[in-house]
Amino acid sequence: FNGFNVGIKKEFDSVSIWFGNNKLGNLDQNLFLINPDSNSYKVHKPRKVTKK
Secondary structure, three states: OOOOOOEEEOOOEEEOOOOOOEEEEEEEOOEEEEEEEOOOOOOOOOOOOOOO
């Protein structure tokens, strides 16, 4: 993430993870995993790869 704005923000009872202006999700403080924020980005389906 060199050169990009990455943030960790302490909120009321959680910690949020940010990439620029986009909230990626909240940190699960027991498992140290990021629980994604469904409003922050679209999940794209993988593209089909065709051989030529």
